[in-house]
Amino acid sequence: MKADTVVDFDVALIERARKGDAKAFERLYREHVGRVHGLCLRMTRNPDTAADCVQDAFIKAWKALPRFEARASFSTWLHRIAVNTVLEKRRGPARAEVSVEDPGEYEEPTMVFDTPVEEEELEAAIESLPQGARDALVLCGLYGYEHQEAASMLGIAVGTCKAQLHRARGLLKDRLERGVR
Amino acid sequence: MTTRRVKGIGELPRDIPPARDLWPAIAEAIQADLAMKAVPDSRRRVGWWPAVGLAASVALVAVGVFIGQNLLQPDEPQALARMQPLAPASDAGTVKASLRQAQYDNQRKQLWAEVQAKLNTMPPAEREKVGKSLAALKQSIQEIQDALGHDPANALLQELLVSTSQEEMRVLTTVRDSGRQEL
Amino acid sequence: MRESRMNSLWALCTLVPLACAANEGSVDRKVAADAKGDVLISNVSGSVDVRGWDRNEIQVTGQVDEDVERVDVESSGGRTVIKVILPKGMSGDGDAMLEVQVPRGSSVEVSAVSADISSKGVLGTQRLKTVSGEITAEVSGDDSEVRSVSGDITVHGSGKATSLRVSSVSGGLDLTNGAGKLDVVTVSGDARVHMGDSSEITARTTSGEFELHTRLSKDARVSIESVSGDLTLDLGNSTGLALEIESFSGDIAGCLADGKVEQVSKYGPGTRLNSRTGDGGARVRAKTLSGDIEVCDR
Numbered sequence: 001m002k003a004d005t006v007v008d009f010d011v012a013l014i015e016r017a018r019k020g021d022a023k024a025f026e027r028l029y030r031e032h033v034g035r036v037h038g039l040c041l042r043m044t045r046n047p048d049t050a051a052d053c054v055q056d057a058f059i060k061a062w063k064a065l066p067r068f069e070a071r072a073s074f075s076t077w078l079h080r081i082a083v084n085t086v087l088e089k090r091r092g093p094a095r096a097e098v099s100v101e102d103p104g105e106y107e108e109p110t111m112v113f114d115t116p117v118e119e120e121e122l123e124a125a126i127e128s129l130p131q132g133a134r135d136a137l138v139l140c141g142l143y144g145y146e147h148q149e150a151a152s153m154l155g156i157a158v159g160t161c162k163a164q165l166h167r168a169r170g171l172l173k174d175r176l177e178r179g180v181r
Numbered sequence: 182m183t184t185r186r187v188k189g190i191g192e193l194p195r196d197i198p199p200a201r202d203l204w205p206a207i208a209e210a211i212q213a214d215l216a217m218k219a220v221p222d223s224r225r226r227v228g229w230w231p232a233v234g235l236a237a238s239v240a241l242v243a244v245g246v247f248i249g250q251n252l253l254q255p256d257e258p259q260a261l262a263r264m265q266p267l268a269p270a271s272d273a274g275t276v277k278a279s280l281r282q283a284q285y286d287n288q289r290k291q292l293w294a295e296v297q298a299k300l301n302t303m304p305p306a307e308r309e310k311v312g313k314s315l316a317a318l319k320q321s322i323q324e325i326q327d328a329l330g331h332d333p334a335n336a337l338l339q340e341l342l343v344s345t346s347q348e349e350m351r352v353l354t355t356v357r358d359s360g361r362q363e364l
Numbered sequence: 365m366r367e368s369r370m371n372s373l374w375a376l377c378t379l380v381p382l383a384c385a386a387n388e389g390s391v392d393r394k395v396a397a398d399a400k401g402d403v404l405i406s407n408v409s410g411s412v413d414v415r416g417w418d419r420n421e422i423q424v425t426g427q428v429d430e431d432v433e434r435v436d437v438e439s440s441g442g443r444t445v446i447k448v449i450l451p452k453g454m455s456g457d458g459d460a461m462l463e464v465q466v467p468r469g470s471s472v473e474v475s476a477v478s479a480d481i482s483s484k485g486v487l488g489t490q491r492l493k494t495v496s497g498e499i500t501a502e503v504s505g506d507d508s509e510v511r512s513v514s515g516d517i518t519v520h521g522s523g524k525a526t527s528l529r530v531s532s533v534s535g536g537l538d539l540t541n542g543a544g545k546l547d548v549v550t551v552s553g554d555a556r557v558h559m560g561d562s563s564e565i566t567a568r569t570t571s572g573e574f575e576l577h578t579r580l581s582k583d584a585r586v587s588i589e590s591v592s593g594d595l596t597l598d599l600g601n602s603t604g605l606a607l608e609i610e611s612f613s614g615d616i617a618g619c620l621a622d623g624k625v626e627q628v629s630k631y632g633p634g635t636r637l638n639s640r641t642g643d644g645g646a647r648v649r650a651k652t653l654s655g656d657i658e659v660c661d662r
Binding site (some may be wrong): 304311338348352 | 653
C-alpha cells in the first residue's frame with residue numbers, strides 16, 4: 001500500500017495531467033511503467049507485445065483521465081486498463097471455458113515453496129503455464145490483487161479465478177518438482 | 182544469468198522496466214490528442230518533430246560519450262561488445278552532452294584526415310578497395326541516423342548506430358596504423 | 365649486388381652470426397627451438413609460408429630481393445624472432461619470400477604489410493595479420509586470430525572446438541571446418557562460414573554478405589549484426605532453437621519448423637521473426653538495418 005505522501009504526489013500529478021499537462025503525465029508514466037510492464041510481460045510472454053500493450057494502456061489512461069475518480073487507486077486503475085489491453089490484444093475467439101475441478105475446501109495458496117527455487121526457473125515455470133492459470137497467478141499471487149478484483153479485471157467469475165489459482169499451484173508443483181504450499 | 186533463489190512467488194520482481202523507453206510514442210499520441218482538442222487549424226501543434234530531432238541528436242551525443250572516452254585499440258572486440266547503447270540524455274545534461282558530441286566529432290574528423298593521408302600512400306588497387314569499405318561505413322552511419330530521426334526510440338537502430346560508429350573508429354584506427362611493423 | 369655491399373654483408377655476418385643472408389638473394393638459416401615455443405615473424409612485402417614439422421628446430425629459407433637489407437633471426441628463452449629488415453627511409457618494397465619451418469606445437473605470430481601469409485601444420489595459437497596480403501591458413505590452436513585490411517582470408521579449421529577471431533575490412537572471408545567459438549568482423553568483404561558444432565558465434569558486417577552453415581550445440585549463442593549486408597543462416601540443431609530475427613527495412617524469409625514473420629510494432633517499421641523449437645536452448649539473434657535475412661533450421 002502506498003504511503004500517504006506518495007498518494008498525494010500522484011493526486012497532484014493526476015490533477016495537472018487532467019488539465020492537459022503532458023509532463024505531469026510523463027512523471028506518472030515513469031513512476032508506474034515498471035509495474036505495468038511487468039504485468040503485461042508476464043501475461044503476454046512476449047517483450048514486443050508487452051511494449052505495445054504498455055503504450056496502448058498509457059494512451060488509453062491519458063484519454064480516460066477525466067473519468068478517473070481521484071480517491072481510487074491510480075495504480076489499480078492503470079493495471080485494470082493494462083489487463084484489458086492485454087485481453088483485447090489476444091487473438092482468436094473468446095477464451096475457451098476451462099473445466100477445472102472444484103477445489104472444494106478452498107485454502108488461499110500462499111505460493112511458498114518447500115525449498116527455495118531459482119528465480120529464473122520460477123519465471124520460466126510461470127511463463128509455461130496455460131493462459132488462464134497464468135493470468136490468475138500473476139494478478140493474485142504476484143501483484144497481490146484480491147480474487148474479486150482480479151476476477152473483475154479478467155472478466156471472469158470469482159469462483160473461476162480461485163479455481164485457476166488452484167490449478168496454477170498444482171501445475172507449478174509439477175513443473176518445479178517440489179512442494180508448493 | 183541470475184542464480185538468486187526465492188522462497189515464494191511474492192519474491193519475484195513486480196517492477197520490470199521495458200528494454201527501451203516507450204514514452205516517445207505515448208507522447209506523440211498525447212500531442213495528437215491535445216492537438217485535436219485544441220483549435221484544429223493552423224495553430225495545431227506540430228512541435229513533436231523538433232522534439233524528435235532533439236532526441237535523436239542527444240542520443241548521438243550519448244553514443245559519442247562512450248566512443249570518445251573509450252577509443253579502443255583495434256584488437257579489443259570483447260570490450261567493444263560490452264558497450265551498450267544509452268537512452269537519450271536528460272534535458273539537464275544537454276549542454277554537457279553537446280560538448281562531448283563536439284569532442285567525438287573532432288576526434289572522428291582528425292582520424293579521417295589521418296586515414297586519408299594513409300590512403301594516399303597505398304597502391305591504387307588497395308586504396309580503392311579500402312576506400313570503398315570506409316565509404317560503406319560512413320554511408321551506413323548516415324542511413325541509421327536518418328532512420329533514427331524518424332524513430333528515435335527504436336532500440337534496434339540505437340544498437341546499430343552504436344556498434345557501427347564503434348566499428349568505424351576501429352577501422353579508421355586500423356587503417357591509420359596499418360603497415361607499422363610491430364616486432 | 366655491388367661488391368662493396370657484398371663485403372659489408374659478409375662483415376655483418378661475421379659480427380652478428382644469427383643475422384645474415386647466407387648468399388646473395390637467398391636465405392638459409394636454422395636455429396634450435398622449443399617444441400612449444402613462440403615464433404614471431406615480420407615481413408613487409410613478399411610472402412611468409414609457415415610449416416609445422418616434427419623437429420625442435422626453426423629453419424628459415426627463401427629468396428630476398430636486392431632491396432632487402434637483411435633477415436634477422438634471433439632466438440632466446442623459447443622465443444624466436446624473424447624479421448625482414450629494409451633500409452631506413454626506403455619507400456619501395458623489398459620483397460622477401462620466406463618459408464619458415466617451425467615445431468608443430470609452436471605459437472606463431474606473423475605481421476605483414478603486403479606480404480601474403482600461409483600456414484600449415486601448426487598446432488599452437490596463431491596470430492596472423494596483414495594489410496593487403498592474402499592469408500591462407502590451417503588453424504587448430506585455441507585463441508587464434510587472423511586479420512587483414514584488404515587481403516582475402518581463407519581459414520581451414522581442424523574440426524575440433526577452438527576459439528577463433530577473424531576480421532577484415534574489405535577482404536573476403538572463407539572459413540571451413542571450424543568448430544567451437546568464432547568471432548567474425550567484416551566491413552564490406554563477404555564472409556562464408558562453414559562450421560561443425562559451434563557453441564558461440566558473433567558476427568558483424570556493415571555491407572558485406574554473411575553466410576553461415578553450422579550445427580549448433582545445445583546451449584549455443586549466436587549473435588549476428590549487419591547494416592546493409594544480407595545474411596544467410598543455415599542452422600541445424602536437434603535439441604532446440606530460439607530465433608530472434610529483426611530487420612528495420614530488410615526482408616526476412618526462411619524455411620523454419622516454426623515461426624512467422626510479423627511486424628514489430630504498429631508504432632513503427634520493422635519486421636521480426638521469433639521462433640522456438642524444442643527446448644529453445646540454442647539462441648540465435650540476428651539484426652539488420654536494411655540487409656535481407658534468410659534463415660533455415662532444417
